[in-house]
Amino acid sequence: MNIGELFEGIISFGSIYDFIDGFVPEGLDWLAFTVGAVILAFIVINVMIMSTAVYTWFERRTLGRFQNRLGPNRWGPYGLLQPIADLLKLITKEDTTPDEADRWVMLLAPIVLLVPTLVVVAVVPFGDNSFLGRLNIGILFVLGVTSVNTIAIFMAGWGSANKYAMLGAMRGVAMLVSYEVPMALAVVGVLILSGSLAMFDIVQSQSIPFLIVQPLGFLIFVAAASAEMSRTPFDQIEAESELGSGYNTEYSGIKFALLFLAEFMAPIINSMIIVVLFLGGTNGPSIIPGQIWFIVKTFVVVFALLWVRATWPRLRVDQIMGFAWKGLFALSLLNIFAIAIEVVIFQDDAGNISTSSLWIMSAINWVLTVVAIVVTARVLGQNKLERPAPTPSPLANMYAEAD
Amino acid sequence: MTIRTEPVTINLGPQHPSTHGVFRLRVTFDGEVVLDVEPVFGYLHRGSEKLAESRTYVQIVTLTDRMDYIASMSNNLAYVKAVEKLADIEVPERAQYIRVISAELQRIASHMMATGFLLNDLGAFATPLMYCFRERERILDLFEMLCGARITLSYMRPGGVLQDAPDDFWPALDRIVEDLPASLDELEDLITSNEIVLTRTRGVGMLTAEQAIDNSVNGPMLRAAGVQWDLRKADPYEVYDRLEFDIPIGSDGDNFDRYTVRIQEMRESVRIIKQCIEQIPDGPVRAATPFFIRAPEGDAYASVEGPKGELGFYLVSDGGISPYRCKVRAPSFINLNPLREMLIGGKMGDLITTFGSIDIVLGEVDR
Numbered sequence: 214m215n216i217g218e219l220f221e222g223i224i225s226f227g228s229i230y231d232f233i234d235g236f237v238p239e240g241l242d243w244l245a246f247t248v249g250a251v252i253l254a255f256i257v258i259n260v261m262i263m264s265t266a267v268y269t270w271f272e273r274r275t276l277g278r279f280q281n282r283l284g285p286n287r288w289g290p291y292g293l294l295q296p297i298a299d300l301l302k303l304i305t306k307e308d309t310t311p312d313e314a315d316r317w318v319m320l321l322a323p324i325v326l327l328v329p330t331l332v333v334v335a336v337v338p339f340g341d342n343s344f345l346g347r348l349n350i351g352i353l354f355v356l357g358v359t360s361v362n363t364i365a366i367f368m369a370g371w372g373s374a375n376k377y378a379m380l381g382a383m384r385g386v387a388m389l390v391s392y393e394v395p396m397a398l399a400v401v402g403v404l405i406l407s408g409s410l411a412m413f414d415i416v417q418s419q420s421i422p423f424l425i426v427q428p429l430g431f432l433i434f435v436a437a438a439s440a441e442m443s444r445t446p447f448d449q450i451e452a453e454s455e456l457g458s459g460y461n462t463e464y465s466g467i468k469f470a471l472l473f474l475a476e477f478m479a480p481i482i483n484s485m486i487i488v489v490l491f492l493g494g495t496n497g498p499s500i501i502p503g504q505i506w507f508i509v510k511t512f513v514v515v516f517a518l519l520w521v522r523a524t525w526p527r528l529r530v531d532q533i534m535g536f537a538w539k540g541l542f543a544l545s546l547l548n549i550f551a552i553a554i555e556v557v558i559f560q561d562d563a564g565n566i567s568t569s570s571l572w573i574m575s576a577i578n579w580v581l582t583v584v585a586i587v588v589t590a591r592v593l594g595q596n597k598l599e600r601p602a603p604t605p606s607p608l609a610n611m612y613a614e615a616d
Numbered sequence: 617m618t619i620r621t622e623p624v625t626i627n628l629g630p631q632h633p634s635t636h637g638v639f640r641l642r643v644t645f646d647g648e649v650v651l652d653v654e655p656v657f658g659y660l661h662r663g664s665e666k667l668a669e670s671r672t673y674v675q676i677v678t679l680t681d682r683m684d685y686i687a688s689m690s691n692n693l694a695y696v697k698a699v700e701k702l703a704d705i706e707v708p709e710r711a712q713y714i715r716v717i718s719a720e721l722q723r724i725a726s727h728m729m730a731t732g733f734l735l736n737d738l739g740a741f742a743t744p745l746m747y748c749f750r751e752r753e754r755i756l757d758l759f760e761m762l763c764g765a766r767i768t769l770s771y772m773r774p775g776g777v778l779q780d781a782p783d784d785f786w787p788a789l790d791r792i793v794e795d796l797p798a799s800l801d802e803l804e805d806l807i808t809s810n811e812i813v814l815t816r817t818r819g820v821g822m823l824t825a826e827q828a829i830d831n832s833v834n835g836p837m838l839r840a841a842g843v844q845w846d847l848r849k850a851d852p853y854e855v856y857d858r859l860e861f862d863i864p865i866g867s868d869g870d871n872f873d874r875y876t877v878r879i880q881e882m883r884e885s886v887r888i889i890k891q892c893i894e895q896i897p898d899g900p901v902r903a904a905t906p907f908f909i910r911a912p913e914g915d916a917y918a919s920v921e922g923p924k925g926e927l928g929f930y931l932v933s934d935g936g937i938s939p940y941r942c943k944v945r946a947p948s949f950i951n952l953n954p955l956r957e958m959l960i961g962g963k964m965g966d967l968i969t970t971f972g973s974i975d976i977v978l979g980e981v982d983r
Contacts, residue, residue: 254933276741281750448739530648532816606810
């Protein structure tokens with residue numbers, strides 16, 4: 214048995230259900246169904262939480278290398294046990310609530326933020342046969358569920374009765390709602406090409422990765438996704454140097470740990486969705502099982518996002534909104550327009566597009582992408598502003614002879 | 617239906633990641649727009665000027681370390697120059713060169729810190745800051761060779777410096793002078809042409825030459841506004857009149873100009889140090905002074921071009937072993953004058969970066 218089959222056997226709901234159904238008497242299928250679902254949810258949630266723990270370690274070590282320092286290296290080999298130390302510290306801290314706070318809203322916010330992030334995993338196609346939920350509207354479900362975090366962030370900001378938190382939350386709502394639009398529109402390009410909303414079909418239709426076919430859509434989606442998870446250059450919600458810590462300023466203890474968990478899980482989930490939509494998911498040379506391909510691709514995307522975070526400063530709040538509506542929105546409409554026309558031209562009578570046609574489309578789209586980005590940079594960018602050579606002000610002249 | 621809105625007053629500080637110490641800004645926001653700013657300071661007040669009245673002239677050097685703790689060497693230099701003027705002490709030539717070298721090294725270290733924290737305020741997640749700190753650490757290592765301390769140096773003495781530089785100081789200095797331009801290039805590659813940095817800093821926190829002069833702003837802030845004014849050229853002290861260097865200026869007086877002026881000043885400092893290494897003569901490094909310096913009755917003001925602006929000490933002597941009065945012209949404090957003009961009307965993000973670009977040290981603001 215190769216690794217892929219083993220993995221599918223563990224994670225597919227059908228096999229777990231069949232296994233449990235063998236033990237329960239006739240007529241109690243619902244019990245087997247419930248138990249199977251709980252077991253599967255337990256596995257998936259814990260795998261996600263553990264991978265988030267590893268990711269926090271990876272992020273901190275990598276940032277350390279970017280910044281000429283070591284990163285956490287005390288606790289365990291290469292500091293690998295650092296997430297456990299962090300968690301223990303957070304759990305043992307006092308869980309405070311400010312006097313003025315709206316207790317229930319403040320308590321619920323971390324849960325409302327974390328749950329959608331985990332629910333999204335259910336529809337991600339990890340393998341050829343393994344599905345946690347075979348949803349025919351998978352990508353719609355993803356977009357819908359992830360937009361819940363806007364409410365969670367506003368709940369956290371409102372509930373804590375803190376001005377910094379409130380400012381962060383208000384920025385967050387404005388920004389997240391704005392970036393939902395280009396994100397959804399970037400997905401439309403993928404949907405037109407693949408002709409299906411199901412994540413599995415999207416993966417299947419990528420005989421060449423959609424990154425190559427529609428680079429513009431990929432770039433828009435990555436920018437919007439990094440805004441959705443509020444990472445630099447879009448980290449207005451936290452904006453450490455401006456708002457202290459933004460919406461989670463008043464959180465401590467286990468509630469903060471949950472916020473932290475959701476925040477660090479977001480890059481992994483977003484990378485998975487990027488991999489499914491644009492990098493061909495589990496597709497790859499069959500020497501290595503598809504699941505490994507998926508993990509490797511996710512890792513590459515996570516690293517690229519981390520690289521951006523380590524390098525770039527943050528945009529100002531009005532500039533972020535301007536970038537969404539003036540830049541990304543227009544570009545995503547252009548992307549849809551181009552893809553739609555190309556699909557009409559290249560599809561055959563059965564509605565399929567051959568691989569060679571996809572290559573031609575890629576060539577057209579790359580040219581379009583470069584032109585579109587150069588034009589956008591010209592219109593919105595700052596580099597065009599040439600400065601005159603500085604001339605000394607006549608108000609004070611230190612070379613003048615003293616009288 | 618109209619929605620009622622009201623301005624919100626927020627205390628930025630004294631505990632806040634971007635106040636560079638324990639500074640407090642009472643800011644009134646209308647949404648994200650700054651309506652009013654009221655600076656509150658004094659949290660780090662230790663009464664250095666009053667303490668100086670009960671210390672001998674040499675002991676006061678340690679008090680000056682703790683004013684601008686980012687750039688102790690420049691504080692030391694300004695203070696000992698005031699004492700030398702007051703008590704009429706001649707400084708040996710070698711000591712003057714060593715003073716210039718250490719003051720310029722201190723300028724680089726201070727500007728590195730200012731640049732790094734400005735970028736941190738812009739939201740770059742500590743990466744440029746750590747690049748800057750790497751260079752600053754190397755300079756602090758040099759200071760450790762000179763006097764054993766890294767931050768509170770107390771290296772200068774009235775009449776010279778504490779001791780001559782050790783033999784291994786000179787090769788280490790050569791290496792740093794060789795490496796620094798490359799490090800600055802690296803930093804500029806990362807930052808100066810970055811679209812986001814340009815968007816965030818150009819045209820933000822503007823200060824015209826008139827405003828700067830009206831507010832007695834000094835140092836890189838004044839030069840960024842386009843006024844070519846530097847005490848090292850305007851009123852040369854030590855051996856600056858024998859050295860060749862340029863005074864970089866900016867055109868608009870915005871945050872970007874302040875940043876570029878600091879970068880160029882670091883390059884000029886490297887030039888100055890190179891010339892000093894070539895010119896430095898042999899000889900004593902400290903004039904013979906009595907253990908208790910007794911200055912004749914009178915007063916003296918001496919100022920140097922510190923990393924943050926004109927740093928001056930005004931000493932009044934009644935003939936005793938300690939000054940009757942010691943007054944500091946602290947550039948960090950005076951550069952805060954145009955704060956309201958620069959901040960009001962901007963966004964919250966601009967407030968943080970403009971405040972960071974002023975480059976204040978609270979030890980010097982509050983003294």
